[in-house]
Amino acid sequence: MTPRTIKTIPKERTPMPEQPAAERRCNxxxxxxxxxxxxxxNESARCLVCDDPKCVSGCPVQVNIxxxxxxxxxxxxxxxxxxxxxxxxxxxxxxxxxxxxxxxEGVCTVGVRLEPVxxxxxxxxxxxxxxxxxxxxxxxxxxxxxxxxxxxxxxxxVACAADLARAGCEVVIYEALHAPGGVLxxxxxxxxxxxxxxxxxxxxxxxxxxxxxxNTLVGxxxxxxxxxxxxGFDAVFIGTGAGAPRFMGIPGESLGGVMSxxxxxxxxxxxxxxxxxxxxxPLNLGRHVVVIGAGNTAMDAMRxxxxxxxxxxxxxxxxxxxxxxxxxxxxxxxxxxxxxxxxLTAPVEILGDDQGNVRGLRNIRMELGEPDASGRRSPVPVxxxxxxxxxDMVVFAIGTKANPIIGQTSNIRLNKRGYIATDENLATSxxxxxxxxxxxxxxxxxxxxxxxxxxxxxxxxxxxxxxDTDSVYAPEPAAEDRVxxxxxxxxxxxxxxxxxxxxxxxxxxx
Amino acid sequence: xxMASEKENAEDENLGEAGSMNRSGAGSExxxxxxxxxxxxxxxxxxxxxxIVSRQDFSDATYLLEVxxxxxxRAARPGQFVIVLHREQGERIPLTIADFDREKxxxxxxxxxxxxxxxxxxxxxxxxxxxxxxxxxxxxxxxIGDERKVVCVGGGLGVAPVFPQLRAFKENxxxxxxxxxxxxxxxxxxxxxxxxxxxxxxxxxxxxxAGLKGFVTDGLKQALERHPDVDQVVAVGPPVMMKACAEVxxxxxxxxxxxxxxxxxxxxxxxxxxxxxxxxxxxxxCVDGPDFDAHEVDFDELMKRQRLFVEHERRALHxxxxxxxxxxx
Numbered sequence: 001m002t003p004r005t006i007k008t009i010p011k012e013r014t015p016m017p018e019q020p021a022a023e024r025r026c027n028x029x030x031x032x033x034x035x036x037x038x039x040x041x042n043e044s045a046r047c048l049v050c051d052d053p054k055c056v057s058g059c060p061v062q063v064n065i066x067x068x069x070x071x072x073x074x075x076x077x078x079x080x081x082x083x084x085x086x087x088x089x090x091x092x093x094x095x096x097x098x099x100x101x102x103x104x105e106g107v108c109t110v111g112v113r114l115e116p117v118x119x120x121x122x123x124x125x126x127x128x129x130x131x132x133x134x135x136x137x138x139x140x141x142x143x144x145x146x147x148x149x150x151x152x153x154x155x156x157x158v159a160c161a162a163d164l165a166r167a168g169c170e171v172v173i174y175e176a177l178h179a180p181g182g183v184l185x186x187x188x189x190x191x192x193x194x195x196x197x198x199x200x201x202x203x204x205x206x207x208x209x210x211x212x213x214x215n216t217l218v219g220x221x222x223x224x225x226x227x228x229x230x231x232g233f234d235a236v237f238i239g240t241g242a243g244a245p246r247f248m249g250i251p252g253e254s255l256g257g258v259m260s261x262x263x264x265x266x267x268x269x270x271x272x273x274x275x276x277x278x279x280x281x282p283l284n285l286g287r288h289v290v291v292i293g294a295g296n297t298a299m300d301a302m303r304x305x306x307x308x309x310x311x312x313x314x315x316x317x318x319x320x321x322x323x324x325x326x327x328x329x330x331x332x333x334x335x336x337x338x339x340x341x342x343x344l345t346a347p348v349e350i351l352g353d354d355q356g357n358v359r360g361l362r363n364i365r366m367e368l369g370e371p372d373a374s375g376r377r378s379p380v381p382v383x384x385x386x387x388x389x390x391x392d393m394v395v396f397a398i399g400t401k402a403n404p405i406i407g408q409t410s411n412i413r414l415n416k417r418g419y420i421a422t423d424e425n426l427a428t429s430x431x432x433x434x435x436x437x438x439x440x441x442x443x444x445x446x447x448x449x450x451x452x453x454x455x456x457x458x459x460x461x462x463x464x465x466x467x468d469t470d471s472v473y474a475p476e477p478a479a480e481d482r483v484x485x486x487x488x489x490x491x492x493x494x495x496x497x498x499x500x501x502x503x504x505x506x507x508x509x510x
Numbered sequence: 511x512x513m514a515s516e517k518e519n520a521e522d523e524n525l526g527e528a529g530s531m532n533r534s535g536a537g538s539e540x541x542x543x544x545x546x547x548x549x550x551x552x553x554x555x556x557x558x559x560x561x562i563v564s565r566q567d568f569s570d571a572t573y574l575l576e577v578x579x580x581x582x583x584r585a586a587r588p589g590q591f592v593i594v595l596h597r598e599q600g601e602r603i604p605l606t607i608a609d610f611d612r613e614k615x616x617x618x619x620x621x622x623x624x625x626x627x628x629x630x631x632x633x634x635x636x637x638x639x640x641x642x643x644x645x646x647x648x649x650x651x652x653x654i655g656d657e658r659k660v661v662c663v664g665g666g667l668g669v670a671p672v673f674p675q676l677r678a679f680k681e682n683x684x685x686x687x688x689x690x691x692x693x694x695x696x697x698x699x700x701x702x703x704x705x706x707x708x709x710x711x712x713x714x715x716x717x718x719x720a721g722l723k724g725f726v727t728d729g730l731k732q733a734l735e736r737h738p739d740v741d742q743v744v745a746v747g748p749p750v751m752m753k754a755c756a757e758v759x760x761x762x763x764x765x766x767x768x769x770x771x772x773x774x775x776x777x778x779x780x781x782x783x784x785x786x787x788x789x790x791x792x793x794x795x796c797v798d799g800p801d802f803d804a805h806e807v808d809f810d811e812l813m814k815r816q817r818l819f820v821e822h823e824r825r826a827l828h829x830x831x832x833x834x835x836x837x838x839x
Binding site for chain 1: 559560581582585590595599600601602626627642643644645646647648649650775776778779780781782783785787792794797798811814815817818819821822823825826829
């Protein structure tokens with residue numbers, strides 16, 4: 001076979017089959033329908049399988065991207081899943097929600113000359129196929145005798161749990177809500193990430209032996225100190241997410257019809273408010289919804305509002321479209337579905353009627369000034385440019401701040417913004433306690449949180465003195481004669497074999 | 511989510527007899543918990559997660575549920591609340607912990623059936639059944655400091671949630687004056703339970719059928735006149751009652767705390783639905799409260815926000831009553 005070159009591969013990336021905008025804006029079914037087998041084969045043929053794959057370093061969890069795409073190309077789909085799942089527990093989720101244009105696809109070699117390889121779409125295709133076929137790479141795990149407690153079942157906690165479970169730790173995840181998944185469940189809507197996909201990926205975690213305890217608010221039901229102390233955990237990972245919604249402090253924020261995007265999305269995604277009164281949680285949706293902010297959460301809030309029946313949805317963002325922080329695809333989809341964008345526009349007051357409900361939003365026009373600390377040109381108000389929109393619902397999607405509960409209930413060190421302070425290994429000021437994801441960095445992405453969860457897992461393994469940091473054993477008996485894509489001859493022998501005397505000596509009499 | 515309208519309906523009826531849920535406030539110690547095995551939030555394996563072990567009906571509308579949850583019983587402190595999701599398709603409702611028994615491993619909730627959810631629970635939550643979801647204790651516990659003389663005011667359903675605070679003040683050595691109010695004599699509950707921990711108890715009924723005729727504010731005024739040296743007042747009940755209590759104590763300059771009960775979804779600081787204005791600053795009742803300085807609270811805003819879902823609640827209740835044949839179609 002002649003090697004592929006930039007000249008021989010298909011120039012354009014294979015389009016994602018999508019539900020037409022006019023239809024989908026009225027339903028919660030998936031917008032991006034997923035590649036067909038043919039789509040996936042075509043797209044996989046665009047990967048140059050570079051010797052120095054930039055995409056891998058662009059990926060927060062360093063998935064071996066050329067290898068899994070190569071497997072698709074060869075028609076070895078199970079093999080593709082084996083490669084993918086070695087580094088990424090949640091391919092069906094990440095393929096849907098990662099900002100690939102800033103990660104793997106952003107640095108793709110093909111992308112220098114042509115459109116980059118659609119890594120995310122291929123990843124999703126493999127992840128979905130694994131769910132459909134029931135593939136799972138559940139290794140035989142040798143217990144190492146350590147117990148680790150994880151706070152939060154969002155992407156950071158789930159990724160951390162998976163790595164620790166594979167290293168032989170007994171892992172318990174505590175989740176405050178009544179269903180696991182964190183932002184994957186309450187935040188990202190069904191049409192972008194179906195709950196069935198979240199359920200399937202979480203099942204895989206349970207297959208690794210991870211226990212998930214919902215309805216458990218750590219800090220209040222028991223503290224981190226108690227987890228490390230009387231509850232006998234050897235280490236703790238905090239992955240609670242940022243969570244607490246920001247408002248702007250402008251007049252009118254307590255009016256009826258004003259809410260955070262978190263509230264809108266939680267009511268809709270977690271509590272199924274769209275199915276009221278079959279489900280008991282209500283939602284007062286406006287006819288004209290204005291969403292403040294232009295990140296992924298804002299796009300989700302806008303698109304959920306359309307689907308719940310809003311006649312008009314507008315977006316107000318103080319910077320220009322070029323600075324819009326949402327994934328390109330989300331912006332594109334929102335626009336196709338009819339969201340009206342008002343760039344360089346900042347709200348100054350929410351206007352109320354005599355009943356205490358929203359009747360409009362007063363804005364001021366902005367222009368871009370000098371670059372600020374983030375490198376983005378900071379918006380400056382244009383004097384005398386106030387103007388009003390009519391609206392009966394205003395949704396704030398301008399980011400989050402640190403959830404205070406862990407700080408309130410422990411003496412863990414926080415940074416001055418209220419997030420948990422960690423060192424480069426994600427260790428906190430408390431011995432044996434690690435933290436990662438939004439509660440450390442502030443709001444970021446699903447895959448960044450997963451990357452942090454995995455990094456913390458490495459830190460925890462080092463802290464606990466687990467000699468082998470990826471002690472994965474062959475299935476017993478080896479059902480498919482391979483573990484994570486490795487043929488039997490490549491398989492390294494079992495590594496950490498802890499004898500019972502060592503465990504007792506290091507771990508007391510439990 | 512929470513039954514804004516339920517509280518509201520109740521409020522309309524009467525000052526003293528309202529509010530299906532109130533939380534009280536409180537201190538800063540951490541909960542204790544079981545040692546040894548990895549603990550589970552679920553009290554039992556399988557689907558009976560949070561079993562109801564006893565129940566008491568105080569009247570046609572008011573009922574008490576005792577739920578088994580040993581870890582929560584150990585962790586709970588006066589003033590904290592829980593969120594209940596009684597079935598999977600239900601709504602998450604905040605309820606103040608009315609009592610907890612560490613030996614029995616139970617927490618007690620007192621609920622007034624006014625909206626769909628609380629009526630459905632009144633019907634469904636029998637001994638032997640269980641709640642689908644129960645999370646807590648949530649919120650800061652009430653700060654129990656060196657107060658020497660304290661008045662604890664509970665109106666209607668505020669009676670139950672103020673009890674753990676009242677008991678804690680008493681156990682801390684304070685002289686405790688209880689003021690509890692009901693609409694009329696048949697609705698009275700927990701009188702003896704209060705007497706056991708009160709140095710004085712002023713019982714009020716709106717119609718005068720028992721105790722002092724009047725609202726709890728009348729009882730509060732009486733207590734403050736008799737005891738000019740009261741150093742703290744705690745008021746728990748519907749917002750309109752707490753507001754009235756705040757106005758009684760404001761001119762006298764007596765420190766007053768109230769337990770706020772705004773609409774909530776998650777109860778963990780994530781949705782911001784429970785935002786309240788305290789001294790002109792936005793606070794989230796779930797993680798910053800639920801106890802706040804009564805003289806700083808914008809009660810009018812709180813009451814307005816509690817009415818946000820009135821229409822939905824009306825529809826939900828009407829639909830449910832029809833379905834359960836309590837109303838003609």
